[in-house]
Amino acid sequence: GENVEQHPSTLSVQEGDSAVIKCTYSDSASNYFPWYKQELGKRPQLIIDIRSNVGEKKDQRIAVTLNKTAKHFSLHITETQPEDSAVYFCAASLSNTGNQFYFGTGTSLTVIP
């Protein structure tokens, strides 16, 4: 099955700096790559996703890039704010197998005011 690795496990940045979280996946057939944000004690919520036919996607301060050849994808957060502090999870999915998602182990991001 799919194996998703995520780095780093913890990340601290100064407010206003950028944060980058990287994930790799093993199954070249995976074609959907969502990113979830989980605040303490809350449920994971989708913040951005990318499909295998797209190399980059941006939504305001958040962007995701995908390199299918290298089988890695990254989350970029610019101009970080204290409210960005949370745990971020990447995932990989092969959409035509019934939406089985394989999650990374998470990155705990702390934005220091």
Added chain:
Amino acid sequence: NAGVTQTPKFQVLKTGQSMTLQCAQDMNHEYMSWYRQDPGMGLRLIHYSVGAGITDQGEVPNGYNVSRSTTEDFPLRLLSAAPSQTSVYFCASSYSGASYSYNEQFFGPGTRLTVL
């Protein structure tokens, strides 16, 4: 539209006890799944269902049973709880990959289970 709901929010069991975690969704999603979340291990898939009457095992199915008699409900049963099952459990749902190409999974609020 309540989305994905889970009950209970918290539960303490003794080793060997059984219980059912409830999950329901009102979005007419075909796909439902159960995850457990442990520190440093992310979200691991326990069981999933692609529609009423159809279930399958995920990465960590041992010690858990599921059934899907309706589109809305997907309960998770622990037959004989063990301390290793202490975790936070999330239910999630989405449209099926058969009818949509790529689909956001919506998560429930979670159940925090402690087994003593």
